[in-house]
Every structure is written in structure tokens, then in C-alpha cells.
Amino acid sequence: MGFITDAEFRVLHQEQEISIEATPERVWTALVDQISDWWPSSFNSPSAKRFILEPFVGGRLYEDWGDGQGLLWGNVISLRKPALLQICGELMPDAACTPDSGPATIYTTYRLEGDGAPTVVKLQDTVYGRVGDGVATSLQDGWKHILHECLKPFVEKG
8 A cells, every 4th residue: 555646736616607598496496406307317326316405504415326325425505595505525536527536625606696587507616635637627518518408408498
């Protein structure tokens, strides 16, 4: 057993924004209460039966594998309906975006802005810790897919 000597501590921050033709309340419902209906299953472990967000401070964002097993993605650290959701989690070596990453901490913030349709969803994602070279691209592409190809069409279909 040896020590890793080439691991580098990094901080990554990205922001993305999307306009969705729906009220903030409708977007919030999809984001919080219906996440398992639109979240891409390819982003979860093969064992995942459901993807769950518990919508209260201290609530979990996790994969349910059944029989009390699963994977904790993070915890809700701030929630203000229907405008703000913040989640803090761990990017673990076994579940990281790239094999040379983790452990690292990840903070994700969703802000929903608007008084009616459309709603602007602003996402901020910050990762700090052992972060490999491919993590920035992986997260940027992943969030773009989640917001533009999963959340937006799900909400706008009704």
C-alpha cells in the first residue's frame, strides 16, 4: 500500500442558465417532487431503483437500491420554495466523474427566477478537493444535458 503523491487540490466553479416556459412553482415541482421522473438513469449506479430528493433542510438526495441500500449524493443545506435549492455532497473516488478524482466536496445551487412563465433556472456548481483533469468538462456537459435535454422538456411537456 502506498501514498498518492501527485494528487492536486483544485477548486472548480461553473454556472449555467436556462429559460423554461413554465411558472417557478411548476419548475420547482419537477425539480424537487418529480426528480425521479426526468433525471437521466444513465447518471445513476446500475443498482439504482429510484432517485430521491427529500425536500426539507437536512433531506437527502440519494439513489435507492432497495433493502436499505443505496448511494447518498448529498444533503439539502438550504431550501426556499419555489426559488432556492442548495445541496452539498461528496464526490467519492468510486463514483467520481473521472477515475483520478475524489474525495472532493460538491455544492450545487439552483435558483429559480420569474413571476410567471418563463422561469429562469440558474445553476451554480462548485467542487473542491482532489479533482482530476476531466471533471470540469464532465460536470459542464452533464449539467447541460440535465438542464436542456431532461428538465426543460419534462417541464414544458406539462
